[in-house]
Amino acid sequence: DAVVHWFKRDLRMSDNKGLFLAGDKAREAKVPLVCLFVVSPQDYEAHGTSAARVDFELRSLEVLKRDLAERDIPLYVETVEKRRGVPDRIVELCGEWGAKHVFCNIEYEVDELRRETLLTKKCLENGIDFTAVHDDVVVAPGRLSTGQGKQYAVYSPWYRSWVASIHENPDLLEEFEKPEKNPESAREKFKAIFDESIPKAPENKKLTREEEKRFEHLWPAGEHEAVARLDKFLNEKIGRYSDTRNYPAANSTAMVSVHHSAGTLAARTSVRMARNVNRTKKLDGGNQGIAGWISEVAWRDFYKHVLAHWPYVCMYKPFKYEYTNIEWEYNNDHFDAWCKGKTGFPIVDAAMRQLNHMGYMHNRCRMIVASFLSKDLLLDWRMGEKYFMEQLIDGDFASNNGGWGFSASTGVDPQPYFRIFNPLLQSEKFDPDGEYIRKWVVELRDVEGKAIHEPYGRGAEDIARKNGYPEPIVNHKECRDRALERYKVGLGRS
Numbered sequence: 001d002a003v004v005h006w007f008k009r010d011l012r013m014s015d016n017k018g019l020f021l022a023g024d025k026a027r028e029a030k031v032p033l034v035c036l037f038v039v040s041p042q043d044y045e046a047h048g049t050s051a052a053r054v055d056f057e058l059r060s061l062e063v064l065k066r067d068l069a070e071r072d073i074p075l076y077v078e079t080v081e082k083r084r085g086v087p088d089r090i091v092e093l094c095g096e097w098g099a100k101h102v103f104c105n106i107e108y109e110v111d112e113l114r115r116e117t118l119l120t121k122k123c124l125e126n127g128i129d130f131t132a133v134h135d136d137v138v139v140a141p142g143r144l145s146t147g148q149g150k151q152y153a154v155y156s157p158w159y160r161s162w163v164a165s166i167h168e169n170p171d172l173l174e175e176f177e178k179p180e181k182n183p184e185s186a187r188e189k190f191k192a193i194f195d196e197s198i199p200k201a202p203e204n205k206k207l208t209r210e211e212e213k214r215f216e217h218l219w220p221a222g223e224h225e226a227v228a229r230l231d232k233f234l235n236e237k238i239g240r241y242s243d244t245r246n247y248p249a250a251n252s253t254a255m256v257s258v259h260h261s262a263g264t265l266a267a268r269t270s271v272r273m274a275r276n277v278n279r280t281k282k283l284d285g286g287n288q289g290i291a292g293w294i295s296e297v298a299w300r301d302f303y304k305h306v307l308a309h310w311p312y313v314c315m316y317k318p319f320k321y322e323y324t325n326i327e328w329e330y331n332n333d334h335f336d337a338w339c340k341g342k343t344g345f346p347i348v349d350a351a352m353r354q355l356n357h358m359g360y361m362h363n364r365c366r367m368i369v370a371s372f373l374s375k376d377l378l379l380d381w382r383m384g385e386k387y388f389m390e391q392l393i394d395g396d397f398a399s400n401n402g403g404w405g406f407s408a409s410t411g412v413d414p415q416p417y418f419r420i421f422n423p424l425l426q427s428e429k430f431d432p433d434g435e436y437i438r439k440w441v442v443e444l445r446d447v448e449g450k451a452i453h454e455p456y457g458r459g460a461e462d463i464a465r466k467n468g469y470p471e472p473i474v475n476h477k478e479c480r481d482r483a484l485e486r487y488k489v490g491l492g493r494s
């Protein structure tokens with residue numbers, strides 16, 4: 001006999017609700033706990049998962065496997081080619097292991113919910129109990145509603161209700177203990193699993209050797225790294241977060257999104273640890289930096305609530321139905337220039353090159369490039385959303401979709417369509433010394449002063465031209481007018 005925990009995007013031993021419950025059940029029943037992870041190349045393909053993210057998952061699984069083994073808990077990792085085959089395979093494995101109970105944490109995206117529904121059915125048919133619990137978010141979707149009993153579509157009132165809910169139910173932030181050591185017999189019984197190593201990335205998601213090394217260096221994997229990163233941030237930077245978070249050159253944010261995304265760090269752990277360093281021991285109030293940071297982690301919860309409540313956002317539909325009819329440009333040259341960081345707008349190009357190199361981009365820059373794509377270039381925001389997913393190591397459907405919806409004005413709680421970022425002003429405001437631009441756009445390293453924001457037009461033409469830096473591919477003022485017109489027509493307001 002055995003109890004199974006099915007790992008997904010919760011690749012950690014500590015503070016993991018599903019794993020805790022599975023461990024508890026196994027201890028009670030005096031049977032071993034067996035852990036499972038399924039690699040699904042078809043899901044990676046369907047969701048445009050980046051190779052960097054797959055690599056990060058596999059590296060995190062290695063850490064997890066070692067940690068679990070210290071408690072004599074086996075972690076079995078198998079690649080299942082067809083995603084529809086995943087539930088059947090889990091049930092089959094339960095049969096092999098004699099397991100009568102499977103636990104997991106819920107993922108809220110549509111494909112994942114469908115898979116879990118199918119698994120529920122298969123488990124029922126085979127006399128297996130299946131328990132899926134809320135763990136990915138601090139407050140479960142469905143728990144917060146407006147006075148009229150509706151789901152919030154605006155962040156601020158939702159956030160107030162989120163804070164109140166946690167203050168009223170402090171147990172929401174309580175830590176779940178790690179599972180206990182397995183009975184010794186588990187070593188013998190599951191010897192083959194203990195001996196197996198973590199598989200390599202599937203063919204469709206392989207990194208080059210150079211990329212592997214780069215990402216390993218930039219983003220060390222596993223839960224210990226996650227907590228170390230968070231600790232360092234809480235000790236050294238969080239106090240000044242509110243003042244510094246918008247400056248991409250300041251290196252002032254926690255850089256833990258990759259861990260939240262892979263589940264090597266629970267959002268609950270982050271919020272609890274941040275709250276604990278706040279003098280007031282509250283989520284809001286007290287130190288502004290701490291409260292501000294917690295409210296950013298809350299955005300992650302918010303977008304997951306939106307996704308759970310309006311699942312059609314998973315189906316390439318804008319949250320706001322009336323934005324379905326905007327006529328987009330499908331200019332491949334523009335899209336290509338945007339992807340490669342060759343638009344001739346230094347702040348946009350710096351950001352896109354950071355993304356391509358690190359699998360990561362600073363939040364302010366994500367907003368700038370998303371606005372540039374959807375408003376200046378008037379390209380379909382879904383092209384940008386997809387490209388982000390294909391590059392980001394922290395790619396998360398809800399946050400990415402929410403971020404794109406915000407910037408393209410098609411989403412929940414958007415910026416109004418007539419508020420269009422001016423890339424030049426954004427650049428001058430948030431990268432005043434051009435430090436971020438110089439780091440990523442090598443062609444402009446020797447440009448001095450304000451010309452860094454606009455080399456053609458401010459006297460740095462010679463350097464820019466000599467180094468092959470492109471001239472702006474569009475004129476912002478003209479683009480702005482075009483976007484306003486097109487959005488108006490699309491919305492039937494012209």
Ligand code: FAD
Binds near residue numbers: 256299392397403
């Ligand atoms: P910090 O500033 O230290 O914030 C702490 C944590 O809060 C982050 O790790 C993250 O989990 C959460 N967070 C912060 N800002 C946001 C936000 N706006 N929305 C949701 N959660 C937030 N974040 C992702 O994790 N995955 C994505 O795929 C993603 N795509 C985005 C696309 C666009 C167009 C935009 C505008 C934002 C996107 N974000 C995404 C949100 C945000 O940019 C990143 O979470 C943040 O830059 C991560 O850096 P950090 O860990 O240093 O963040």
